[in-house]
Amino acid sequence: MQTVIFLICAVGAVAAGIAVFRVDSMARATLALLASFVVAAIPILLLGLSYLGVLVILMMVMEMMIMAVFMVMYMMNPAGLMPMKMVHNNRMSLVIAAVVFVLLAAGALLTPWPSGGRATSDPTLALGMDLMGPHMLVMIVIGLALFATMIAVVVLSTHRGRYDRFGDDLRRRTPDDPVRGGLGK
Amino acid sequence: MGSRMISALLWNIILGFVFLGVLAYAAAAWSAFLSARESGTSPVAALAGPGRETARLLIRQRSIAPGADALLARIGTWLLPLAALLAVLVIPLGQHAISDLSVGVVWFNAMEVLAWAAVWMVGWGSNSIWGLVGANRFLAQGLAYELPHMFALITAAVGAGSLRVSDIAAVQEQPGHLWFVVYMPAAFLVFLLSLLGFAFFGPFNQPVGREIAGGAAAGISGIDRLLLLAGRYLLLTAGAAMAVPLFLGGGAGPLLPAWPWVLFKTVAVLAVLVWIGRRVPAVRMERFTEISWLVLLPLTILQALAVSIFVLVGWI
Amino acid sequence: MELIARLLALGVPHPFLMTTPGSTSVRLAVEKLVRERGWSEALSPADADMLVLCGQGGPEFNKAAGRVWEQLPAPRARIVISAAQAASDCLDAAAAALRDLEGFRRLEADRPDVAPMAAEPMNKDDGGGPAMSGHADSETATSDTGSDSDMSGMDIAGSESNMSGMDMDMELPGGRPMADRGADRDGLKLDQLHLVLGPALPDWPAGLVVRLVLQGDVAQCAEISVLAGGTDGRAISSFWADLLGGAAQSEQTGHLELVSAAAATDSLQRFLSVAGWQSAARTGRRLRDGLLEAAVTDSSSTDTASTGTAVTDAARADSAARRHTLYPQCRRWLRTVRRSRLLRWSIAGLGHLDNGVSSCLCGDVTARVLRWMDDISIVLDPASGAAGDEVLALGRAPDPGQSTSVPDPGSLLASRAATARVALTALPQLLAGQELAAVRLIVASLDPDIEALQAQAAGLEQSPPLSPEVPSGQTPVHSHGQSND
Numbered sequence: 001m002q003t004v005i006f007l008i009c010a011v012g013a014v015a016a017g018i019a020v021f022r023v024d025s026m027a028r029a030t031l032a033l034l035a036s037f038v039v040a041a042i043p044i045l046l047l048g049l050s051y052l053g054v055l056v057i058l059m060m061v062m063e064m065m066i067m068a069v070f071m072v073m074y075m076m077n078p079a080g081l082m083p084m085k086m087v088h089n090n091r092m093s094l095v096i097a098a099v100v101f102v103l104l105a106a107g108a109l110l111t112p113w114p115s116g117g118r119a120t121s122d123p124t125l126a127l128g129m130d131l132m133g134p135h136m137l138v139m140i141v142i143g144l145a146l147f148a149t150m151i152a153v154v155v156l157s158t159h160r161g162r163y164d165r166f167g168d169d170l171r172r173r174t175p176d177d178p179v180r181g182g183l184g185k
Numbered sequence: 186m187g188s189r190m191i192s193a194l195l196w197n198i199i200l201g202f203v204f205l206g207v208l209a210y211a212a213a214a215w216s217a218f219l220s221a222r223e224s225g226t227s228p229v230a231a232l233a234g235p236g237r238e239t240a241r242l243l244i245r246q247r248s249i250a251p252g253a254d255a256l257l258a259r260i261g262t263w264l265l266p267l268a269a270l271l272a273v274l275v276i277p278l279g280q281h282a283i284s285d286l287s288v289g290v291v292w293f294n295a296m297e298v299l300a301w302a303a304v305w306m307v308g309w310g311s312n313s314i315w316g317l318v319g320a321n322r323f324l325a326q327g328l329a330y331e332l333p334h335m336f337a338l339i340t341a342a343v344g345a346g347s348l349r350v351s352d353i354a355a356v357q358e359q360p361g362h363l364w365f366v367v368y369m370p371a372a373f374l375v376f377l378l379s380l381l382g383f384a385f386f387g388p389f390n391q392p393v394g395r396e397i398a399g400g401a402a403a404g405i406s407g408i409d410r411l412l413l414l415a416g417r418y419l420l421l422t423a424g425a426a427m428a429v430p431l432f433l434g435g436g437a438g439p440l441l442p443a444w445p446w447v448l449f450k451t452v453a454v455l456a457v458l459v460w461i462g463r464r465v466p467a468v469r470m471e472r473f474t475e476i477s478w479l480v481l482l483p484l485t486i487l488q489a490l491a492v493s494i495f496v497l498v499g500w501i
Numbered sequence: 502m503e504l505i506a507r508l509l510a511l512g513v514p515h516p517f518l519m520t521t522p523g524s525t526s527v528r529l530a531v532e533k534l535v536r537e538r539g540w541s542e543a544l545s546p547a548d549a550d551m552l553v554l555c556g557q558g559g560p561e562f563n564k565a566a567g568r569v570w571e572q573l574p575a576p577r578a579r580i581v582i583s584a585a586q587a588a589s590d591c592l593d594a595a596a597a598a599l600r601d602l603e604g605f606r607r608l609e610a611d612r613p614d615v616a617p618m619a620a621e622p623m624n625k626d627d628g629g630g631p632a633m634s635g636h637a638d639s640e641t642a643t644s645d646t647g648s649d650s651d652m653s654g655m656d657i658a659g660s661e662s663n664m665s666g667m668d669m670d671m672e673l674p675g676g677r678p679m680a681d682r683g684a685d686r687d688g689l690k691l692d693q694l695h696l697v698l699g700p701a702l703p704d705w706p707a708g709l710v711v712r713l714v715l716q717g718d719v720a721q722c723a724e725i726s727v728l729a730g731g732t733d734g735r736a737i738s739s740f741w742a743d744l745l746g747g748a749a750q751s752e753q754t755g756h757l758e759l760v761s762a763a764a765a766t767d768s769l770q771r772f773l774s775v776a777g778w779q780s781a782a783r784t785g786r787r788l789r790d791g792l793l794e795a796a797v798t799d800s801s802s803t804d805t806a807s808t809g810t811a812v813t814d815a816a817r818a819d820s821a822a823r824r825h826t827l828y829p830q831c832r833r834w835l836r837t838v839r840r841s842r843l844l845r846w847s848i849a850g851l852g853h854l855d856n857g858v859s860s861c862l863c864g865d866v867t868a869r870v871l872r873w874m875d876d877i878s879i880v881l882d883p884a885s886g887a888a889g890d891e892v893l894a895l896g897r898a899p900d901p902g903q904s905t906s907v908p909d910p911g912s913l914l915a916s917r918a919a920t921a922r923v924a925l926t927a928l929p930q931l932l933a934g935q936e937l938a939a940v941r942l943i944v945a946s947l948d949p950d951i952e953a954l955q956a957q958a959a960g961l962e963q964s965p966p967l968s969p970e971v972p973s974g975q976t977p978v979h980s981h982g983q984s985n986d
Contacts, residue, residue, distance in 0.1 A: 027257060027309050034302065051288045051348070058295035062331070065301045068309075069324050178934060179719075180850050181475035223783040226539045234513070234539075241512025241550075244505055246574035248547045314696050315545065318718045318937055388777070388843070396775045396941040398702060399544035406547040406574045466844045467777020469938050 002046055012039040026071050034064040048123045197283045198274075204448065205273050205426070209418040210235055212455050219463055239411060247407035250312045258310030262409040264303035265416030272296035272423045277351040279436050279444035289350035290342050293427055294335065297383045300420060301327045304385070304392060304401050307413060311404025319400020322470060323392035326382055329474040330389075334379035336485035337372040340492050341365055341431040344501050350427075354435025356501070358443075364434035368501060371488040373432045375481055377458065380424035384417055387462020391469060393417075425454040506602045509576070514540050514596050517549035517573070519566055519701050522708030522728060522951045524556025525740035529767070530585035531555055533790045534592055536783075544703055546572035551595050552579040555707075559729040562700055569701045576605050693721065698940070700728055704774045706944065708951035709925075711932070713940065720940050723932035725925050727951055739953035742914035744796065749913060756796070758880045763792040765876035766831075768948045769838070772870060775945040776844060784834050791827045792880075828881050835881070839874055852931050852943035861920050862927070866946040917953035924949040 016036035020029045037060040045053035120126040132139050155161075165175035175181075213235035221231035275282050275289035286292050301324060308320025344365050345353040357364050366373045382389045393400040402413055429435060429450045436443025438450075495501045516535055520528040531553055535542060543549030546569045554566055570579055578595040582588050598604065698711040712724040741764045748756040770785030798819070838844065851866040862869060924947040932940050 025254065027254065027306075031257065031302070031306065050286060051291060054286075054288050054291045054295050058291065058298055061295070061298045061302055062327075065305055065324055065327070068305060069321060179471050179936060179939075182472035182846070183475050183479060219780065220783060221539065223780050223787070224536045224539075225787045226537065231539065237511045237513050240508040241515075244508045244512075245550070245576070248572065248574040250572070311547075313545075314694055314715070317694075321718065391777060391938065394777055394938070395544055395703065395779065396777065396938060399548060402548070403545040404547050410548065463780040465778070466773070466781070466841060466847060468843070469847055469936070471936055471938075472847060 006043055006046060009039045009042045012036075027068060030064055030068045030071060034060060037064070049127060051124045052127070194283070197281075201273055201278065201283050202270060204278065205270070205419060205422055208426070208448075208451060208455060209415065209422040211452070212422055212459050213414075213418050215456060216459050216463070219460070238414075242407055242411035242414075245407040245410075247409055248405065250404055253312035253404065254310040256310070257306045258405060259409060261303045261306030261308075261310060262405065262412040262416070264306070265300060266412055266419050267416075268296045268299035268303060269416055269419035269423045271299075272420070273426060275350050276423070276426045277354055277430055277435065278447050279442065280351065282351055285349060285351050288348045290338050290348045290353070290431075293350070294338055297420070297424070298327070298331070300383055300416075303416070307405060307409075308392070308401035311401075313404040315398045315403035316401055318397050319392045319394070319403065322394075322397075323385060323401060325470040325474070326385070326389060326392060329470055329477040330379040330382035333375045333477060333481040333485045334382070336482070336489055337369075337376040337379065338431070340369050340372040340485065340489045343489060343496060344368060344492050346496065350430050351435075354430035354437075357434040358437040362501075364432065364437070366432040368495060369432070369488055369492055371484050372492075373428070375485050375488075376428060376432065377454075378481075380421070380428065381458065381462055384421035384424060386417065386421050387458070388465045388468040391467050394467060421458065422451070422455060425458060426451045428454050506600075509600050509602055512550075512599075514551050514599055515543040515549050516540060516551040516553045516592070516595075517543040517546055517569065517701075518553050518555060518703070519558075519562070519569065520707040521554070521556035521558040521562050521700075522955055523737035523739075524583075525707065525952060526585045527555040527582050527588060528707065529740075529790075529793065530588040531582060531592070532786060534588055536786060536790070538592075542703060546570075546701070547574065549573055550577050550599055552577070553592070553595070554579070554581045557581060557583055558700075562728055565700050692716065696937075698944075704771045704941075704945065706949055706951060708955070709944070709949060711928070711940075711944065713932070713937075715937065718937040720932050720935050720937065723929045723940070725928050727925070727954070737952060737955045737959055739914055739917065739950060739956040741950060742917045742953045742956065745913045745917075746909070746911075748796065749909065755880065758876075759792065759796045762877045762880040763789060763796050765873040766792055768945075769870065769873045769877070771948065772873075772942070772945040773838065775941045776848065778838075778841075778844065781834065781838055781841075784830075785838075788827065788831050788834055791823070792831070795824055795827065831877065832881050835874055835877055839871075848942055848946075851935075851939050852946060854927055854931070862923055862947060866942055869946045914953055914957055917950050918957035921949035921951060921954045925954075 013036045016032050016039060019032040020036065023029050023032060038057050041053045041056035041060070044056060047053075128136070162170065165177060166172045167176075214232045217231040217234035218228045221228040221234075272293050274284045275286050275292050277285065282289065304323040305320045308316040308318075308323070310316075341353055342348050345356040347353060353365075356362060381387045385392045391397075391400070393402045397403070402410060405413065426447075429447050433450050433454070436446045438446035492501070516531070518528065518531060532542075543551075546552075550573065552566065552570055552573055558566065570577075573579075576599055578598040580591045580595045582591045694715040696713045696715050698713060699705050699709050700707070708728040710726045710728060712726070714721045714723075741760075744760050745757060745764070748760040766785055766789040770782045770789055773785055774782035845867060848866045848870070853865040854863050861872065928944070928947065928949075931943050935943065
């Protein structure tokens with residue numbers, strides 16, 4: 001049963017992945033990629049890592065829909081079925097794809113996986129301990145640093161800062177925005 | 186044993202979906218009832234309104250604008266009710282849910298986020314500017330409500346120390362324990378708000394707003410439209426049903442067994458939501474996002490902090 | 502087949518209304534009938550099964566109506582209603598046509614293309630081929646102006662092609678021109694969409710057309726135009742101005758206020774609908790119908806009063822009784838709307854017009870909406886009439902020559918027309934840089950009476966001596982002569 005589900009998901013993920021490059025519209029490509037990710041999350045559920053699996057579905061749907069909006073922002077024709085090539089720089093991408101695939105496959109095949117497996121009540125916790133081990137604190141700090149970096153980059157690159165909004169002496173009570181927000185007086 | 190379990194599971198699924206469908210119809214009928222009262226026509230006759238609308242949409246031609254992405258639009262219309270049905274799997278009716286996942290809360294959240302994809306596909310795929318505007322409005326709305334919504338869900342999970350929905354309900358059903366709405370009123374209110382948000386209902390109906398000619402639904406008709414409208418009410422109902430185990434004590438209540446209490450509370454939440462949702466004008470995301478991120482988000486974080494402290498101190 | 506017939510009989514029609522300038526009376530009659538029958542108005546052609554054209558329109562209007570008709574899925578019917586009295590019969594006939602399964606089957610057999618919306622070669626110059634489907638189905642309706650149709654824009658408002666040569670080549674399968682890019686207000690380079698608001702749009706002033714260039718849903722610029730109303734050389738009459746004029750002539754006290762309250766309720770219900778407050782808008786529509794009815798019975802009773810029949814007394818008593826039930830409902834509705842903090846929060850600070858521009862339009866959207874509410878409350882609470890008069894004097898200060906004595910019909914029309922002209926002049930600047938939702942709210946709060954504009958223009962053409970009566974302070978020119986504020 002599990003093998004069958006796994007095979008269906010594997011084939012589905014690969015097929016959806018291929019579809020990303022075969023369809024001729026940005027929206028379809030984005031959603032095909034989303035389908036591929038969602039199908040790839042199901043084997044994680046099969047491993048008993050239900051939290052991670054469901055989280056992958058949740059995050060991928062949100063992330064890909066935001067990506068769709070960014071894409072549409074720059075290409076706004078509704079249902080833009082304008083035939084559009086979804087592949088660029090074919091030769092180099094083929095090489096990169098092949099190398100990455102070989103590396104990942106080699107990693108999967110050559111890693112000395114533990115045999116037999118250990119029964120555990122909380123596979124998510126066990127996986128975290130195995131992956132991170134004693135470096136959990138380090139990883140948490142790195143995560144925070146990454147998040148702070150993202151916010152800093154957005155703040156630095158934004159077109160309008162607080163001086164534009166509240167005046168040079170920051171004394172303006174209501175911000176000067178092109179569109180008024182909900183807290184404006 | 187296997188076959189008996191499977192047939193029991195099937196019965197559970199059918200029963201759950203029937204309850205969900207009946208409640209969703211009741212919500213739509215209640216909404217039509219209130220509408221008729223406002224326009225001065227017979228409110229009782231309006232109770233059949235959603236049924237007649239279903240009959241009308243069933244036989245109507247599905248319109249496809251030239252250049253529309255019919256595949257995406259139709260997947261989207263199917264996805265919306267499907268998301269509601271999948272979301273309801275983890276909600277316990279009484280003691281047991283159809284599928285009592287250990288991460289039920291996260292599952293519910295993931296299924297509800299599928300609506301983002303569904304509505305966007307419908308709006309984009311129908312090749313209408315109104316549809317596109319509506320689709321993008323829904324994503325903007327999603328970004329506005331989603332973070333406070335997640336914190337509200339997590340707060341309930343923290344209170345019970347489990348992501349399993351039936352565990353959360355069970356903690357509140359223990360004698361001497363108050364319902365979570367008492368410990369976490371802010372989270373409850375935010376949950377109700379975001380529930381209107383993901384079902385794009387009431388003040389949050391801008392993605393299918395009247396002033397953009399129906400928005401995401403502007404270009405679809407026939408069975409596609411039926412699925413979208415039904416999916417919307419199913420989502421609203423699933424959300425209302427989820428509020429019961431999370432905040433309203435699940436099946437706790439005197440005299441009656443658990444399942445009538447769950448149904449009764451769901452109906453009450455649903456009726457109040459539909460009623461309140463019609464009492465207020467639309468909330469535009471350009472204004473609400475600021476409130477959501479600058480007020481509701483800190484509020485829910487503080488709420489989560491407070492509940493964590495309650496748990497550590499041992500009050501919950 | 503039996504099942505289909507039964508389902509067909511169960512369905513409640515969803516009419517899609519399009520109104521030509523000059524046909525407000527028809528629109529009001531149709532809206533009232535639709536409400537009383539419990540039908541629900543369609544928001545878009547895809548949701549509609551009945552295209553109701555209120556009034557005979559000019560070529561541009563007919564073209565838009567043809568585009569809408571193309572998008573109506575089957576089963577469908579189209580009717581043109583030219584007079585308010587005919588509305589009921591026309592709607593009956595259209596509803597009957599919608600249930601006529603045999604009729605549809607005959608049409609299906611005759612029609613070469615089954616799906617009216619099926620993708621056809623989108624050639625903008627080809628008006629002949631696709632129009633066939635429009636004519637085929639139109640036989641089911643009672644009356645029909647066989648208008649030619651083109652299929653250039655398939656969304657409700659149609660889409661405009663921008664005329665740079667390259668874009669014309671890059672046409673998409675949907676007939677929509679490839680969007681080109683432009684700098685947006687945040688310094689990004691985004692695609693531009695061209696969207697036309699009107700004439701086929703619910704809750705939209707009849708005859709107004711606004712062409713928007715959108716980026717995202719932010720309007721970069723707006724271009725205003727007005728549909729020509731009236732076909733066969735018929736002069737357009739402004740419904741509200743005529744009614745107000747009639748009321749001003751009548752000696753009955755409070756009649757003018759009643760009519761202006763009905764007009765304000767019509768504008769207000771439309772605004773509430775645009776603001777996404779359906780339930781208040783529905784109530785408003787019901788109350789508008791009530792107020793209008795009261796106003797019309799008033800005027801008819803004063804007409805007959807001169808003949809001195811006993812009927813008038815009965816009619817008066819009847820209308821008094823009706824008001825007794827109507828006014829408390831109006832008060833309750835107005836209180837709900839006025840006290841809604843959410844509404845005020847959501848519309849605050851939109852569409853601000855300078856005080857000098859025009860006394861009835863100055864201030865932001867909220868100020869204009871509150872002014873309508875004041876117009877209504879004057880009728881409801883004559884006790885607060887004094888305060889209301891003060892508000893009137895402060896808020897709008899009509900022209901010196903006008904405020905003192907009873908206004909005559911000509912000046913009422915002129916002032917409505919002048920207000921509409923000011924609104925149209927101010928619109929492009931108000932709309933630029935606004936979100937689409939805000940654009941709709943601003944237009945709804947101005948609610949320009951295009952009819953009055955065109956009626957006045959027609960009147961001026963016919964009888965030049967009327968022109969001195971145009972109030973000088975209400976020309977679109979920025980005027981500093983207003984005493985208010």
